[in-house]
Amino acid sequence: MPPRIVQVRQGLLKKNDAIAAALRADFAAAGTFVVNLVSGPGTGKTLLLERTLSALRDRGRRPAALVGDLATDNDAVRLARSGAPVRQINTHGLCHLEADMVGRHLQGWNLAEHNYLFVENVGNLVCTASYDLGESLRVVLLSVTEGEDKPLKYPTLFNTADAAIITKCDLATACEFDSAEAERNLRAVRPGLPIVSLSAKTGDGMDEWLAFLESRRGSEG
Amino acid sequence: MHELSLAVQLVQIADEAARAADAKRVTAVVVKIGALSGVAEDALRFAFDVAVADTLLAQARLEIHPVSVKVVCPRCGIVELPSLQRFCCPQCDTSTADVRTGREIELESIEVE
Ligand SMILES: Nc1nc2c(ncn2[C@@H]2O[C@H](COP(=O)(O)OP(=O)(O)O)[C@@H](O)[C@H]2O)c(=O)[nH]1
Ligand SMILES: [Mg+2]
Ligand SMILES: [Zn+2]
Numbered sequence A: 001m002p003p004r005i006v007q008v009r010q011g012l013l014k015k016n017d018a019i020a021a022a023l024r025a026d027f028a029a030a031g032t033f034v035v036n037l038v039s040g041p042g043t044g045k046t047l048l049l050e051r052t053l054s055a056l057r058d059r060g061r062r063p064a065a066l067v068g069d070l071a072t073d074n075d076a077v078r079l080a081r082s083g084a085p086v087r088q089i090n091t092h093g094l095c096h097l098e099a100d101m102v103g104r105h106l107q108g109w110n111l112a113e114h115n116y117l118f119v120e121n122v123g124n125l126v127c128t129a130s131y132d133l134g135e136s137l138r139v140v141l142l143s144v145t146e147g148e149d150k151p152l153k154y155p156t157l158f159n160t161a162d163a164a165i166i167t168k169c170d171l172a173t174a175c176e177f178d179s180a181e182a183e184r185n186l187r188a189v190r191p192g193l194p195i196v197s198l199s200a201k202t203g204d205g206m207d208e209w210l211a212f213l214e215s216r217r218g219s220e221g
Numbered sequence B: 001m002h003e004l005s006l007a008v009q010l011v012q013i014a015d016e017a018a019r020a021a022d023a024k025r026v027t028a029v030v031v032k033i034g035a036l037s038g039v040a041e042d043a044l045r046f047a048f049d050v051a052v053a054d055t056l057l058a059q060a061r062l063e064i065h066p067v068s069v070k071v072v073c074p075r076c077g078i079v080e081l082p083s084l085q086r087f088c089c090p091q092c093d094t095s096t097a098d099v100r101t102g103r104e105i106e107l108e109s110i111e112v113e
Helices: A014-030 A045-058 A074-080 A099-105 A155-159 A179-189 A206-220 B003-020 B041-051
Strands: A004-011 A033-038 A063-069 A086-090 A116-120 A137-143 A163-167 A195-197 B026-034 B061-067 B070-073 B077-080 B099-101 B105-112
Touching: A004 A014, A004 B003, A014 A033, A014 A099, A033 A045, A033 A206, A045 A063, A045 A074, A045 A116, A045 A206, A063 A074, A063 A099, A074 A086, A086 A099, A155 A179, A163 A179, A179 A195, A195 A206, B003 B026, B003 B041, B003 B105, B026 B041, B041 B061
Parallel strands: A033 A116, A033 A137, A063 A086, A063 A116, A137 A163, A163 A195, B026 B061
Antiparallel strands: A004 B105, B026 B105, B070 B077, B070 B099
């Protein structure tokens, strides 16, 4: 047979996108507000999540969490201290979470019992950007120790975020962190991005973050 | 390096399309990659060579068509973004987050025999 061209026109992520869309419908039906936390390794996702889970439980909310990691279950052990249900997703070396991993790790949980589900993604500033997990809110973290120009170096990830958190603000002075420049860079790659600055360690800014979460969850209704 | 996962999906979709077209082998694949997709071309080429082994695509050539980022400027309409570091209209400097093209990671077509 002579060579011929066959038009295909299909996204390489269509499988993931379809699973994510089904998850999103399940989350909406159950009234579960889902937050996907993305950032480089060591930015402070786990500590923020630990404090967020505790604070939400103190307010009478019922959050749960999934935490992705390349190899260990250390983060799940840390998060479980909050008293919230937590499951580890061990990716065995894969650099990002995919929607089917989220779906599989939810089995046995009654979503309707949880008004929040947090997903801590694998620490990675590139690969996590492409994978929809069915979340309502994608939050990118930037720590003051990483420098103000991270958003310019990784525009794809920062551009896909719905909100940004500047973490470890207790260290800002020691790092000579220029928060105005960081905010400028964040909004240069994602105009209009809501930004919260906080320290999970001292608790500074946590109230603003919790209020932001509660208002976003409320407006999902 | 999520390019390996992508290459595996690429081979799977191309394989299905080739079989549906009663083809014996795939000689080329054309892929659209947006500048804002987060896909590195070199990594995708490397992953492709690994993923095609022992498939209908074993001898296939990978053609990558880059797609530039286009955004909607509220004043000027659809404009091409000159820099990923600054989401502003190149004509009037209005900022915009409304991305219309540039996120593509798509198998456009295959050439089969
Ligand atoms: N000083 C300070 N250290 C923090 C803060 N948040 C996290 N850390 C520390 O930064 C390190 C990495 O934090 P972790 O939550 O594990 O980051 P992850 O890899 O993004 O999950 C740990 O040693 C944390 O104790 C903070 O707000 N202030
Ligand atoms: Mg962690
Ligand atoms: Zn304009």
